[in-house]
Amino acid sequence: MTPVLLYGVPEGCSFGSIVALEWLGQPYRLCRIHMPEETQTDLYTRIAPVGETPVLITEDGRALTESMAILNHVAAHGLQMGLGHRQGSPGFDALNRTLAFLNTTFFAAYGPLWFALEHAQDPETHAALRRFGETQVRAAHLKLEALLGDAAWLSGERIGLADAYFAAIARWNDFHKVVDRSDFPKLQALYERVQQDPAVRFAHEIEAGREPSGAGGFRGHVSLEDVAAELGLTAAEPA
Structure with missing residues (x-):
């Protein structure tokens, strides 16, 4: 099929x-x-x-x-x-490292914010989840900014799968508005480049x-x- x-x-x-x-x-x-x-x-x-x-x-x-x-x-x-690399090669390892970070730390950072939006009815609980989510999202951005370093793309020398997945998750901040992405200039520049693809x-x-x-x-x-x-x-x- x-x-x-x-x-x-x-x-x-x-x-x-x-x-x-x-x-x-x-x-x-x-x-x-x-x-x-x-x-x-x-x-x-x-x-x-x-x-x-x-x-x-x-x-x-x-x-x-x-x-x-x-x-x-x-x-x-x-x-x-x-798009991919031979298993066990440096490119394969680098891609999987980055995807794993995005799939766990970066993605999970938004978990408290989604839960607050969809389930938290009590104002105090909602506010606590928002504060925790903001802390998590900011920390995840700091780590990803360091992981990107001076590279143009998360996936290597050209745009690739890690960049596509980053674009999918990073836009959640535009919805929750917990950090200012311009505080992370390398990620901001990456996000803008990805949008042109x-x-x-x-x-x-x-x-x-x-x-x-x-x-x-x-x-x-x-x-x-x-x-x-x-x-x-x-x-x-x-x-």
Whole structure:
């Protein structure tokens, strides 16, 4: 089957996986998932028991979850294009180190802020979570600024998968407004550079609900029900 990426809106970290698939240039489809409503449905959790986005349905019908796993899957299919590196090579290690940092420290820093927004009803609890989240986000930015150093890109000598994933998460600060990214000039410059990439602009258009032409691999949207049918699932059957 033609691979399908189940991506989350609004502002899911799956944004990075859309960018990666665009760079890969091989045929793929997209399935738009509204968070958190659709990720909690019976049909969705039969496809992805973790109840989160993104999910990549591979050519052989496997449901691959977690952004880091999906990005490494794309990297392995794009070795000749420079998207990935031979396992065990310095490039491979550097990419995985950076993806791991983004996937844990940088991503997780926003956890208290999302929880405060979606679940904290008590004003004191909400304020405490906001304060904790701000501390975590600021610390994560400081560490990532140091990790970037004087390099132009997190992925190496050119824009790559780590930069795409960074762009997906870094924009959350524009929503929560807990730090001023200009306090981190290297990250601010990186963020601005990433926004100029055609695949990044394509992903923004997709999230906005438009249907851009892209680089040629995109084969349109399918519904969650269509994905389930291709996998042979129904609402009454286990995954």
